[in-house]
Amino acid sequence: MEVRARAPGKIILAGEHAVVHGSAAVAAAIDLYTTSSLRLGEDGGAGAVELDLRDSGLTFSWPCSRVRAALGEVAGKAGAPTPCSPDELAAFAKLLEGQEIPEAKIWLSAGLSAFLFLYTAILGCRPGKAVVTSDLPIGAGLGSSAAFCVSMSGALLTAAGAVGVAGGSSAEEWESFGKDDLELVNQWAFQGEKIIHGKPSGIDNSVSTFGSMIKFKKGELTNLKSRNPVKMLITDTRVGRNTKALLAGVSERASRHPDAMASVFNAVNSVSEELSSVIELAAEDEIAITSREDKLAELMEMNQGLLQCMGVRHSSIETVLRTTLKYSLVSKLTGAGGGGCVLTLIPTLLANTVLEKVATELESHGFRCFKVEVGGRGLQVSRA
Numbered sequence: 001m002e003v004r005a006r007a008p009g010k011i012i013l014a015g016e017h018a019v020v021h022g023s024a025a026v027a028a029a030i031d032l033y034t035t036s037s038l039r040l041g042e043d044g045g046a047g048a049v050e051l052d053l054r055d056s057g058l059t060f061s062w063p064c065s066r067v068r069a070a071l072g073e074v075a076g077k078a079g080a081p082t083p084c085s086p087d088e089l090a091a092f093a094k095l096l097e098g099q100e101i102p103e104a105k106i107w108l109s110a111g112l113s114a115f116l117f118l119y120t121a122i123l124g125c126r127p128g129k130a131v132v133t134s135d136l137p138i139g140a141g142l143g144s145s146a147a148f149c150v151s152m153s154g155a156l157l158t159a160a161g162a163v164g165v166a167g168g169s170s171a172e173e174w175e176s177f178g179k180d181d182l183e184l185v186n187q188w189a190f191q192g193e194k195i196i197h198g199k200p201s202g203i204d205n206s207v208s209t210f211g212s213m214i215k216f217k218k219g220e221l222t223n224l225k226s227r228n229p230v231k232m233l234i235t236d237t238r239v240g241r242n243t244k245a246l247l248a249g250v251s252e253r254a255s256r257h258p259d260a261m262a263s264v265f266n267a268v269n270s271v272s273e274e275l276s277s278v279i280e281l282a283a284e285d286e287i288a289i290t291s292r293e294d295k296l297a298e299l300m301e302m303n304q305g306l307l308q309c310m311g312v313r314h315s316s317i318e319t320v321l322r323t324t325l326k327y328s329l330v331s332k333l334t335g336a337g338g339g340g341c342v343l344t345l346i347p348t349l350l351a352n353t354v355l356e357k358v359a360t361e362l363e364s365h366g367f368r369c370f371k372v373e374v375g376g377r378g379l380q381v382s383r384a
């Protein structure tokens, strides 16, 4: 039997980086997904653990005997996770040595280590094949690392029988887990995200698992009820960057200037708290809708300024900010910055007139625009 699990990417409306240092942040799921399909082989000595990354055309295979030689006889565990130890990480690095990873895709190594960790920790050395496809740009701020870890944890834990859906629907339909199962998947995905990000806050895996729009602070998640739609244009600058390195850069700046950076993080906290209240405001007429959106735009603009203070700017981001400002639109980077994606708030009353024009101009710079639905479903599974 094949298990398929899909998990969404995300946007961060306010609070990236500062959330790692204890501030509040606001994030929402988007309708771009990573899907992990898993088919288990026969338990026993032979066989291999295989991973097929469809979008990059790369496949990896580890004979179970090699996995056992590197890790010992791991039993697999379907309860709460134990973090990946430095010894295990070293063993995964050894297992990667035998694989041919093209130099240009060396950034995949962290994702491969996260896969090996999740697979062996949940299923032990059992043979099986996982296939991954994704709508998300990788390493661009839309949480591809979290969507990868959430969808893979969802598929592995379902195959292990640790989580499940009520069933009854046709095999092709997507179904959602109950809250306890989602909690368990989220805990595992967080351990995978730690291998990729170094020191994640947990916001990305949480919003990918639970979906919707959330406020997140120090591991605590509050669901936000947005009564009016929030329309965002996402622009991928196509400038590659790595979340782990950017997180480390912000932490280094915080240790060089502890007081100044504490004030910056504190200001971001206030912006996120205010933005989450504005999100929940119900606006019933055009005046109220415009006033709500003006407040959101102002808070996003303030957050962008504070992100500059953290040192995660990039000239490509500034080009997007300048271009959208020509249309009186406000933008901010989303995710770790340093390139990657930028969010532009599209006011409801301007959506029909401005959206296509600004997207066309942004694309003329070589950027790629995504028009997404914000605040949708989290992790879902289907069996075929």
Ligand SMILES: Nc1ncnc2c1ncn2[C@@H]1O[C@H](COP(=O)(O)OP(=O)(O)O)[C@@H](O)[C@H]1O
Pocket (backbone or CB within 6 Å): 034, 053, 107, 108, 109, 110, 111, 112, 132, 133, 134, 137, 138, 139, 140, 141, 142, 143, 144, 145, 146, 148, 196, 197, 241, 242, 243, 244, 335, 336
């Ligand atoms: N579909 C995927 N297949 C393999 N690895 C992935 C996939 N998606 C994400 N990753 C891993 O996550 C890393 C990107 O994560 P990160 O730098 O946090 O950026 P983001 O999460 O914003 O896309 C990649 O370098 C890779 O290791």
Ligand SMILES: C[C@@](O)(CCOP(=O)(O)O)CC(=O)O
Pocket (backbone or CB within 6 Å): 015, 016, 017, 018, 019, 020, 140, 141, 142, 143, 144, 145, 197, 199, 200, 201, 202, 203, 204, 243, 247, 334, 335, 336, 337
């Ligand atoms: C910068 C940060 O706040 C978000 C990173 O998101 P992404 O990996 O760039 O999609 C890090 C985190 O919260 O773990």
Ligand SMILES: [Mg+2]
Pocket (backbone or CB within 6 Å): 143, 144, 145, 146, 197, 204, 243
């Ligand atoms: Mg990430």
